[in-house]
Amino acid sequence: MRQLDPKVAEERKKKVLQWVVHYHIKTSRPIASSALAEEAGLELSSATIRSILSELEAEGYLVQPHTSAGRVPTDRGYRYYVDYLEGVQRLASGEKERIESQYRNRLDELDRVLSHTSRLLSSASHGAGLVLSPKVESQGLKRIELIGLGGNRALAILVTQAGKVLHWPMQLSFAPSESRLHMLNRFLNDHVGGKSIQEVRQILARQLEHAELEIRELQQFAHALLGELESAFGPEDLYLEGTAGVVAHTEDFGDAREIHQLVRMLEERTHLSELLQERFQRRLDRARAGDETGVEVLIGEESHLPALRNVSLVTTTYRVGDRHVGLLGVLGPKRMEYSRMMSLVDYMGDVVTRALEAWDVEPQEGASGPDGR
């Protein structure tokens, strides 16, 4: 056994690293060379493994909490481990079944699907579940409707192609009559199908110029509608559930200040929302470049947000048809079961995509088809 093939050496180094990360995740303890020697099935003595470990440490994959302790993965170590994992494990079929049953018999609104999804993610991961809702701006509209509520009040309702229902009350400066509203609705919906909000805006603007029918009301409505759509759709698009679960794993945090930082961040939502938006954007760009990547993982300080120092984020996108429209995932302690989380998230991405299919595939033409009985 003279002269070791460098390839072989490299190979077993990887194996050691993987085993260390894996085992640390399971035990939350520093991993010693002897544990490797005995349980990892490498057929090497602890001494040899020690030298491998110290190489790995020199390369920045591992650290010792102190001399004479075992090794713990760095962010970089986790990163290697996660990259290696890519798409390996499948979800246990029992768990699949459990999830699937939750979605069965549920022809539902986007809103409910997503909020339900974030709960499921949370409860299956014992961490936080998060879902970024599709931006309304980017979706096609299916219907706009104005419902009079008496007096000057009306309720505006907006249904998007993907099944999201938005509604907000409006204070008009006139009291619309039933028949006026009906006409207005008719007019609006004649020009809306499948168009994006921007397009609808333009149409409304053009109609305002031509100044045909019901000028005052149209103007009123257009004005108010545009105003409402401008604002009001920021961090509210984030479904975030189960944050308490993340914080409860106190052993994974250093001091109390760290926990408080994290709590603040989870409470305010804005920073997290921004981070996810940005991630999603990047993902879109990459998808456009043909670089299809399923589940992505963001480990500890890779986020550059100090509050997330000790947690990791596992995300993927979900689609309507072949357009990626939103992001979903799990936030948990850095020492999470990545392979399970990754397959969970991957699977949930599928499930949501399938749930949304039902909305997209439907007949595209007018409202009255043949009686379906």
Added chain:
Amino acid sequence: MRQLDPKVAEERKKKVLQWVVHYHIKTSRPIASSALAEEAGLELSSATIRSILSELEAEGYLVQPHTSAGRVPTDRGYRYYVDYLEGVQRLASGEKERIESQYRNRLDELDRVLSHTSRLLSSASHGAGLVLSPKVESQGLKRIELIGLGGNRALAILVTQAGKVLHWPMQLSFAPSESRLHMLNRFLNDHVGGKSIQEVRQILARQLEHAELEIRELQQFAHALLGELESAFGPEDLYLEGTAGVVAHTEDFGDAREIHQLVRMLEERTHLSELLQERFQRRLDRARAGDETGVEVLIGEESHLPALRNVSLVTTTYRVGDRHVGLLGVLGPKRMEYSRMMSLVDYMGDVVTRALEAWDVEPQEGASGPDGR
């Protein structure tokens, strides 16, 4: 100084108890007799105070974590303290201003008001904010509307008197035409104004018997509507925000198991929701008996839920007009600043009630009034 008036003795005993609770809340430490003697301004020696303390302990208001430690309040001690506090402190006007500004310029839906309120409660309390939404069953309806979504699909929309908007998609077994829907909506709304869901049910049922117009569709719709309303309105009526904040105060909990219990409970929501429902019911009963009580506090084990052993709940009701329709409050560590929390909750109850006033006061008659310009 011969012969002490028993009333005076009783009085200062109360004072001692209050001071102990107050100070423990501030410091989170057991309180010693010497601290009382020096800082409470009682003009008594520590020895005398000791004997008072031991009486209080015998009566179950205080305990010592161990011999030779100071005293800590029991649930009963907190209870006394809280009952005494009743309506004493007002909220700092700066804070009021801050809150008030959040509601200004916001003619909004019930849904948003409440979810916003729970966030505010959470951020102002550093605990969890919770709001129990009015039961739809008990509210009058303002509008029902069906919007066709193409094919057999329709979106049912229901607006209650208090401004809650419910909507859910329905799969019909026929494809409704525009004009049919319009007629149906007309018919529905002619019979709906101010009625409760039960009443609407009955009306629909009666109409089904008389079997006049559009029988099939009415039947269809009524069936589906009733079905939907039966289910689906349980724990979703609870807005719960900021749960992570409660858990983050690790020093207030015994072991990790306790924390996990609490986390589970906060995650599942059902138990908590039930507890709150029950509280609300009781409150209604009491209000009916003319026993008006503003803010209520539930301390630790008074809830009989082991998971809530170390937390307290501060709640009040909010109203629409003079009907109590919902509950709101704060969940935090047992060692919370009760007086601040109570005035916060009290105040928020007011704010929400005022916010809902806007919805109730409006003109009650038909949709088209004089042009209001």
Added chain:
DNA sequence: AATAGCAGTCGAAGTTTGGGAGTGCTAATT
């Protein structure tokens, strides 16, 4: 190149210790 063996490091967990914070009791005081 791999290993056995060994000295050395250092944390974790247990033990000991003193100090002090606090109590309850009792006898003296008003």
Added chain:
DNA sequence: AATTAGCACTCCCAAACTTCGACTGCTATT
């Protein structure tokens, strides 16, 4: 009778110390 000072006693807590053993890195050996 109520209050207080004084004191003995309890018991936690923090610090200092010890022991143990889990690891490592190095070196000589195979």
